[in-house]
Amino acid sequence: MxxxxxxxxxxxxxxxxxxxxxxxxxxxxxxxxxxxxxxxxxxxxxxxxxxxxxxxxxxxxxxxxxxxxxxxxxxxxxxxxxxxxxxxxxxxxxxxxxxxxxxxxxxxxAVDSASYKIFINKKDVPDDFIKKGESFFSQKEIWVIKKGKKKVREINIKHMIQHYSMEERDKQWTLDLQLATGSRINLKPETVLKKLYEENQWKFREYTMQIHRTEIFSEMENQFIPLLNLKME
The missing domain is CATH 3.30.70.580 (Pseudouridine synthase I, catalytic domain, N-terminal subdomain)
Known part of the structure; x- marks a missing residue:
């Protein structure tokens, strides 16, 4: 059982x-x-x-x-x-x-996707964070360096970013992400954040932000289904 x-x-x-x-x-x-x-x-x-x-x-x-x-x-x-x-x-x-x-x-x-809410202190990024973020995510390609056990290669992660949104809340910015992840493709939120900071020449300090996972999904018939609700016919 x-x-x-x-x-x-x-x-x-x-x-x-x-x-x-x-x-x-x-x-x-x-x-x-x-x-x-x-x-x-x-x-x-x-x-x-x-x-x-x-x-x-x-x-x-x-x-x-x-x-x-x-x-x-x-x-x-x-x-x-x-x-x-x-x-x-x-x-x-x-x-x-x-x-x-x-x-x-x-x-x-069973995993194909995961969603995250990331809280970023306003003091750590400029006031135009949302504008710079929109410019970053709207690119046709986003290339990052991926280090494997035997080789280093460059990959385009644009198609792995399934959803994003940003908003301002009190003393922090919030960034919502849904990323392709699992046994076949595994894009981590830290990878996206580091690239966002790198392109805008911001200092990346991992422990000044809070990453919070909101859900894990499986994809069936072009729909993302939370693992708790996943049932095979």
Whole structure:
């Protein structure tokens, strides 16, 4: 039996990296006494899959984790939710649990896109931030250097930016982005921000801005569907 769990990540847990987050959930799954399946072989591990790693320092209202539970598990979704919330640290919270069908994709295989809200202090960029941003995003091509394990190459990320919008709020600018991401294409918000700052000759200081993930999507028939609502026919 496979289930998909939606959870939020906030507060000090934003400093917990991806691998540490996996280890944390592994311990909490044991403490919650969930009947999770284990892989076979010399070093068995829990069959759990986090959909998309979140950058250290970022928060999120829509993270996803898939669990493969024993077939004889008779726990209701609400029981799984409450059992985990009892043992999770402050800053991590289970919001919802749904069952997955046999044909449903799991983990990063289900991911095609993610949306973000980025908060930028007004003191760190000029007053014409929106004007410069519109000029940047309206370009026909946006080339960045991507460093791989074996080679360095230049790629055009323009088609990977699926949506953007900007607005002014009190003492900060907000930038909304939806980016192509997942196992095939993976554009990170930091990559877009660094290129925006570089082209405008602004000093990029990563920890003066806050990246917040708002949703993770799968694309089906030219529509972006949140992973919690994703069902294969």
């Amino acid at each position: 496979k289930v998909r769990i939606k959870f939020t990540k906030s507060g000090n847990t934003k400093f917990v990296g991806h691998l540490d987050l996996i280890r944390l959930f592994q311990r909490c799954i044991k403490r919650a006494k969930l009947p999770i399946k284990y892989s076979k072989g010399y070093n068995p591990h829990q069959l759990m899959y986090i959909a998309l790693p979140l950058p250290i320092g970022a928060t999120s209202e829509s993270e996803y984790m898939d669990l493969d539970l024993n077939e004889d598990c008779n726990m209701e979704n609400i029981q799984i939710k409450h059992s985990l919330n009892k043992v999770l640290p402050v800053g991590l919270k289970i919001e919802d649990v749904v069952h997955l069908g046999e044909g449903d994709k799991i983990g990063m295989a």
